[in-house]
Amino acid sequence: MKDLLPENHVLVQMDFSENYNYQTMEEIQSAYWNASMVTLHPTIVYYKADSSLCHKCLVFVSEVLHHNASMVSTIVNNVVSIAKEYVPSVKQVHFWTDSPSSQYWNKSVFDLINEFERTHGCKAYWHYFESGHGKSACDGVGGATKRNADNAVKQGKAVIQDAMDFFAWACQSDDGIRYHMITQEEYEQNSTEIETRKEMIKPIKGTISLYAITTDVHGQLVKRNTTCACKSCFNENGFDGQSPCGWDKVELLKQPDPTRADEHVVSETADELELTTYSCNKNDFVVAVYDTKCYIGKIIEKDLADDTVHVDFMIQSGKALKQFRWPNKQDRVWVKGADILRVIQEPTATGKGGRMFTVPHEVLNAMAAYAP
Known part of the structure; x- marks a missing residue:
């Protein structure tokens, strides 16, 4: 897909790394168990320039440890802004991610895709890897970042005690990676918007088998059980709504009967979410x-x-x-x-x-x- 990427399309592969634990040069046991952590989110942006495939490695750094839809939304906003620096006329952004429902594979991210063109002026197509697909380039970027940070601390070249220290060190490192800080304030602003929108949208029935989602020329959300980027589905202008490849239309906004609000919620939970009735709590x-x-x-x-x-x-x-x-x-x-x-x-x-x-x-x- 990277090789066939049109010059006005961008491909973004991203994933959360395991949180980075701060270290000290002479770390004792208490320092290990009480260590603070920082969120790292490696991202690789692929694009065409003069018919040649190019890429930029990014790592988003944050003191916020929530790996949820609100953090994903915050990161996506920054990714699109950065991608437009390399491809100002971008018409389509292809996202490739894993499929954890707490992060990328949920109704809030589907809503983000649905609103993408209105928010960013271009369309989004989200592809999901199957679980257990193996290592990706993002794992290499994240691993290299953490390894370089550990070496800098051990060699006495850096003192990293919080996310800002990590970001300051990273920006001075000569590793060819571009770093961006996600602040608590930026996260909370997006989180508020996400929580507000949650009341307006409903889960998509059959999410568990959804591995591709985008919008057609009319702004209609469509999904597929397997990803597809053939010429029948996509061209330089984005998704072709007349594709014969079996895309299903999706309704995301709630339209409940106000006189049967409680029944609607019960039905949505049982039929669309396909939830179980187990009862478990933290520490169980x-x-x-x-x-x-x-x-x-x-x-x-x-x-x-x-x-x-x-x-x-x-x-x-x-x-x-x-x-x-x-x-x-x-x-x-x-x-x-x-x-x-x-x-x-x-x-x-x-x-x-x-x-x-x-x-x-x-x-x-x-x-x-x-x-x-």
Whole structure:
């Protein structure tokens, strides 16, 4: 797709990196456990100049640790402004991202796409990678940024204690990456707008199978279960509404019957969101499905609006894989509410070190019997 990119189109690939932990030259244990963090969002902008493919690497830095639709909206606003510096006449922006529902794959981002032309003067087409697609160029940009920061601190060339320190160091580094700071105020302004719009829009039925979304020549939101950028779908002027490739129209704005408001909300939740009725809370231990397999983990955060939960997963251990332990590297993943199978009691610590845990046999049996 990059090679066939028209000169008035821009392709943007982006992703959240794992938050950067500040370090000190002589870090002690208490400093490690009480370390502050900074959000890093690597972004690569591809475009054509004189028929040659060019790219710019960006990293958005922020003290705001929320990886949600409000942060995505804030970053997108800045990405488009920067992209227009390289392609002033841009007509279409193609976004490629992962598909976590708490970040890029939700009704607020779909609304952003729906309003994109009115807001930015060009159209947006959002492509979603399937989960588990592997590493991308953004992982390389984010990893290089964090590695360079760590080396600068260890060599005494930088003191990084907060997001502003990180940004100041990054802007002086000679790594070919352009850095941009997202402030708390900028985030909160976008967050207020997002929350206001949430009351006006509804989730899209079948979101779980949606992997491409854009608007046609009439501003109508359309979606597809697989992405497509063939010549029948796109030309230099953007999306062709007469494409034979099977695009479905989407209605995003709510039009409820005011006399049946409560019933509308119930129907929307049950029919369009396809939610489960599980009841779990922060710090609960659960059995969850990820990549068609069952795991045990602890809920560290919930997003009720998108029906997703952030789970800190354990790994199975022992000869018979009947024990569990926390991995050396945290394995935290956002999963859909429908993927929480059950809430369980807190695993019981065993052994002298208390680093191995057991769960009741019925939990193990249920995990073994699970079939997606």
